[in-house]
Amino acid sequence: MAGKVVTISSGKGGVGKTTATANLGISLASLGKKVVVIDADIGLRNLDVIMGLENRIVYDLVDIVEGRSKLRQSMIKHKKFEDLFLIPAAQTRDKMAVSPQDMVKLTDELREEHDFILIDSPAGIERGFRNALEPADEVLIVTNPEVSAVRDADRITGLIEAAEKGPGRLILNRIKPELVKKGEMLSSDDVVDILGLAIIGIIPEDELVLSASNSGVPVTLNTDSKAGMAFNNVARRLIGEDVPFMNLADDAGFFRRLARLFEGW
């Protein structure tokens, strides 16, 4: 089996890389794929928290790289999915503890037995980002509809292209249809206009994401969540399915009210 390495990056921090990684991991696993998610944010790990696996960590990424643990020992199996594993970041070291070549070696080993290896890249454009980028077959760029986030997404898109890992696909996170409608938020068209990238997912703002992250049960597992559905769609597009983009304004409750307000969105 030749698994695919997908790196999730953004440039700017706090736009939802880790949330996206956790949710895509779970969505892919629920679609029957064998998945490993790697937290490459050494020193500031939190993918384990969002996936609810924090208290199971014994060994981490740096332990594997420095030979203190075997790969198998360090992979934490998800509570619900047999074929979903997490390799956590070290909490006490920094990004220099791992080199891009280490990541290539590690992922090459993982490719043999898994369909997808998702790497949660740290924010920034330094070593941690290089570590996450080097082994990637595809890069997903997460951005919010904010000028500063789009600017940083543009910057790393340039770096991804320079590393010949491009062009990358875009996850537009935390869209608020009502603000877009009022012209107070960048629309997906505005973002695409600047970045010139294909969109693989548009994730609506959803309060359920926050509570899901805090409780360690990613929002994809909640069938009521619009954001969860949107992440599921990203996973399906990632495995090559042709999934139409959902209409963010025609669902129950809040979204239905919106639809009435803004007909034809």
Next chain:
Amino acid sequence: MQEELIVIKGINDGLLIALSTTEKWQMVTDHLAARIDEKADFFAGANITVQLGTRPVPKYELSSLKALLERRGLTLSRVQSESETTRQSATSLQVATVNIGAREAPAPMPQETAPVNPEETGTYGTLFRRTLRSGRTIHSEGHIVVYGDVNPGAKVIAAGDIIIWGKLRGYVHAGAMGDESAVVCALDMSPSQLRIAGHLVTSPPDKRKKVIPEVAYVRDNQIIVEARD
């Protein structure tokens, strides 16, 4: 014609500075320092490749040149030389070297240092066939043509004209060495800042009009932006 002390031109990853191989080193470097100080905007942050030809440059001289550039925020990234001594100096200063024979080297064009005048000399430029994303800066002592967009956060700086066959949303500076006849053309003109020689304009916020190609030039000491359809 007297040989120019220094010749500067834009290359792919920064600026190429060719220094006279015959004049006194001190004189050449003083002249270079003056040129950089005079046009600090043009040089800002550039990667510098220095072309030294056949002149043997000992380590202390090269080291002072490197320091001279660094004090002005420039990086000496490469040394092109035919001299073994010079290359050894560069290596000991951990600067990359390229051995370029005089015939392979781009011949220095003396007229380059004068403001570029398209009518008289025929001019040269650099073509970038890609979108320039945030963080990217390109320089040229000639003209620059970008076939692609210039995104916010990207910079295009040319001594001559700048033509953007795409959306211009970043920073552009045409006539950066002082040529007020330089123009900027773009298919969609909304730069974050547009400079021609010493003049400057910013785009009006929220320009929600139909997108048409426009040209910017200087008239009566201000920049005029005019439609070209």
